[in-house]
Amino acid sequence: MKTIPNLLNELSDRVGSKTALVDRGTCQTYSQLRERSLTLGEGLRAQGIEKGDRVGLWMPNIIAYIEMFFACAEIGAIVVSVNTKFKSFELADIVSRSGCKMLVLWPDFKNIPFFEILSEVPADGLSHLESVVLYSEKESQKFTIPACLSNKNIVNFSDLYVQTELEKRNIDEQDGLVIFTTSGTTGKPKFVLHSHKSITVHAGEVADHFSYADKDCRMLQAIPLCGTFGLTQTLAGLASGAEVYCLPVFDPAQGAQLIIEHKITDMNGSDDMFAMLLDQSDDDIPYPSLKQAGFAAFNPALSDIVEHAEMRGIRLAGLWGMSELQALFARQEISMPADLRKRAGGVLVSTHAKVRITDPETGEKLAFGEQGEIEISAPSQMKEYFGNPEATRNTFTDDGYIKTGDLGYQEDERSFLFIARMGDVLRLGGFLTDPKEIENCLQEISGVSQAQVVGVETIKGVKAFAFITSDAQFEIIEDDVIAHCKARLAGYKLPIRAVIVNAFPMTESANGLKIQRSKLRDDAAKIWQQAL
Numbered sequence: 091m092k093t094i095p096n097l098l099n100e101l102s103d104r105v106g107s108k109t110a111l112v113d114r115g116t117c118q119t120y121s122q123l124r125e126r127s128l129t130l131g132e133g134l135r136a137q138g139i140e141k142g143d144r145v146g147l148w149m150p151n152i153i154a155y156i157e158m159f160f161a162c163a164e165i166g167a168i169v170v171s172v173n174t175k176f177k178s179f180e181l182a183d184i185v186s187r188s189g190c191k192m193l194v195l196w197p198d199f200k201n202i203p204f205f206e207i208l209s210e211v212p213a214d215g216l217s218h219l220e221s222v223v224l225y226s227e228k229e230s231q232k233f234t235i236p237a238c239l240s241n242k243n244i245v246n247f248s249d250l251y252v253q254t255e256l257e258k259r260n261i262d263e264q265d266g267l268v269i270f271t272t273s274g275t276t277g278k279p280k281f282v283l284h285s286h287k288s289i290t291v292h293a294g295e296v297a298d299h300f301s302y303a304d305k306d307c308r309m310l311q312a313i314p315l316c317g318t319f320g321l322t323q324t325l326a327g328l329a330s331g332a333e334v335y336c337l338p339v340f341d342p343a344q345g346a347q348l349i350i351e352h353k354i355t356d357m358n359g360s361d362d363m364f365a366m367l368l369d370q371s372d373d374d375i376p377y378p379s380l381k382q383a384g385f386a387a388f389n390p391a392l393s394d395i396v397e398h399a400e401m402r403g404i405r406l407a408g409l410w411g412m413s414e415l416q417a418l419f420a421r422q423e424i425s426m427p428a429d430l431r432k433r434a435g436g437v438l439v440s441t442h443a444k445v446r447i448t449d450p451e452t453g454e455k456l457a458f459g460e461q462g463e464i465e466i467s468a469p470s471q472m473k474e475y476f477g478n479p480e481a482t483r484n485t486f487t488d489d490g491y492i493k494t495g496d497l498g499y500q501e502d503e504r505s506f507l508f509i510a511r512m513g514d515v516l517r518l519g520g521f522l523t524d525p526k527e528i529e530n531c532l533q534e535i536s537g538v539s540q541a542q543v544v545g546v547e548t549i550k551g552v553k554a555f556a557f558i559t560s561d562a563q564f565e566i567i568e569d570d571v572i573a574h575c576k577a578r579l580a581g582y583k584l585p586i587r588a589v590i591v592n593a594f595p596m597t598e599s600a601n602g603l604k605i606q607r608s609k610l611r612d613d614a615a616k617i618w619q620q621a622l
Contacts, residue, residue: 091262091263092263092286093163093261093263093286093290094163094164094286094289095261096290097290097329098124098127098163101120101124101328101329102124105120108331108333111153111334112334112352113153113336120331123157126157126251127161128164129253130158130161130252131259132252133161133249133251134162134165134192135165138191138220139162139221140165140166141167141259142266143167143191144168144169144170144188144189144191144269145169145190145191146169146192147194148193148194148195149174150174150315150339151312151314151336151338152196152336152338153336154196154225154247156315156324158194159268161250164259164261165259166260166261168266168268169267169268170184171268171271171315171316171317171321172184172185173316173521174202174314175580175581176207176580177580178209178210178215178578179215179578180578180580181208181211183279185218186217186219187281188269189218189477191218191220191221192221192222192223193216194223194247195223195224195225196225197225197226197233198233205234208238208239213237213238214238215238216238219239221243221245222243222244223247223250224245224246224247226246262286263290264286265285265286266283267284267285267286267288267289268284268321269284270282270317270318270413271413272522279524280481281476281477282472282476283473283476284416285473288416288469288470288471291469292322292325292469292470293322294329295470296329296418296439297327297330299440300356300421302326302327302329302330302332302356303330303331307330307332307355308335308352308353308356309323309324309354309355309357310354310356311335311357312340312359313363318413318416319411319417321417323357335348335352340359342367342369345366346367346376349367349377349379353379354377355379357380358386359383359384360387360388360389360520361385361386361389361395362520363385364383364385364395365395365398368398368402368404374402375403376403377404380403381405382404382406383407384406384407384408384418386409386411386520387432388517389550390547390551391549393432395432396408396431397428405431406432407423407431407436408421408432408433408434408435409436410508412522413522414485414492414494415466415470415472416470418439419468420505421436421437422436422437423436433508435498435507435508436507437504440468442468443467443469443470444467445464445506446500447500447506448463450463458501459500459501461497462497462498463495464494464496464497464498465492466494467490467491467492471492496508496509496511497510497511514544514607516552516554517552519582521582523554525542525543528554529541529556531579532558532574532575532585536564537560537561537564537565538558539559540558540559540594541558542556542558542594542605543557544607544610545611546586546614546618554583554584554585554586555587555589555617555618556571557588557589557591557594557613557614558590559591559592560590568587568588568590571588572584575588587614587618594610595609595613
């Protein structure tokens with residue numbers, strides 16, 4: 091039975107005395123991780139959390155996050171991964187719509203103002219939430235609870251470690267395990283639900299493909315655990331018996347220190363992350379223990395990162411993944427020359443996965459080399475969009491493939507290349523973002539009639555660029571518009587400009603008038619370049 095509890099039991103039996111996690115000097119073995127997760131699971135049960143209940147994890151990369159993930163898995167609860175970059179209305183929307191019964195956070199963590207964000211949530215903004223678990227690393231810490239939590243059951247994280255007779259759970263491999271959020275066409279994130287089997291099988295297949303078990307693997311966990319990129323890497327590392335070094339939030343100086351001191355052998359991250367790590371040292375070969383790594387290309391200004399890293403001893407390889415299929419789904423061969431290795435896509439990690447390219451208009455399967463929509467069938471694919479059967483039906487083909495919405499082509503039966511998103515979804519700060527989310531925020535402003543958001547390339551990567559039309563009765567000031575968004579959206583979603591226009595460019599189609607978003611993208615690029 092492919093479940094997380096079975097995986098953890100197997101690891102405890104096989105490599106129980108080996109270090110599993112290291113977090114700011116604190117070490118935990120595989121056996122300790124299993125025992126603490128079991129007792130933590132009993133603590134959750136004592137708080138009324140049962141199989142199928144949703145538990146929101148809104149925490150940085152620390153041991154407690156991983157323990158809580160495994161604890162939820164032990165009792166059949168479903169983890170809702172809450173991005174630590176979310177602001178108040180994003181948090182309230184996700185916690186409420188997913189039906190979270192419990193939310194776990196670290197209120198006195200210095201890097202993220204959790205309570206400050208919660209203080210902006212209306213008193214009834216988390217009406218479905220019953221319990222809030224507060225993690226702290228200070229003894230007898232007292233908190234001033236925000237109004238939106240005043241009627242919730244407040245629990246200290248440490249009090250959840252319940253020493254009691256463990257109750258056996260009936261966990262099936264098809265049971266829901268974790269929800270990732272991803273953008274949808276309505277402007278509200280969709281909830282990607284994965285099962286125990288999809289997560290567990292993929293962790294093992296990534297571990298095998300990346301050869302984590304074939305060496306003394308020491309992995310740096312710098313990617314946020316709240317997304318599939320970070321969680322996939324950690325679970326693959328643990329599935330192989332590796333030592334996983336947690337970095338609560340990415341800091342290049344701290345990351346560089348960990349790599350050097352602990353001779354880190356493996357990590358995956360963004361192009362920005364590797365550029366910042368390389369900038370930390372003037373040595374020709376700054377990280378001799380780190381021989382190869384996977385990267386996701388989010389910043390067009392770093393198009394030479396693979397060549398630059400190779401000159402300094404690190405062989406980067408392009409990756410491809412998505413929440414619906416999980417991260418580290420495909421990787422370029424590490425033996426390839428840099429110009430080929432830097433491309434997104436690559437060889438399918440799973441030997442059981444299948445890929446095909448189809449004509450988006452006819453659905454016809456295309457030949458190798460022809461561009462079309464990437465469709466994939468794999469053991470790692472999601473169970474469903476939680477609470478959204480229509481979106482689920484629209485994403486799966488009749489024969490079980492996932493329509494990725496990505497443009498690409500196949501090189502051969504086992505590999506493909508990603509070219510671009512087929513729709514207008516933006517990748518901002520490494521996260522796929524539906525521009526409708528930002529447009530909805532803009533249209534809350536008095537005087538804004540309509541809003542359109544496109545992407546524009548900057549030296550810091552793709553950024554959101556807004557065009558708005560206004561009601562003549564109101565004076566709209568651009569700085570006020572940006573400030574409105576800044577207070578309500580994660581930083582990576584913040585528009586760099588909000589340009590007022592009389593009307594949007596339109597085109598006639600068989601279905602009526604449509605906004606020419608390609609023209610808006612061109613206009614945004616011109617305006618941005620003129621301002622430089």
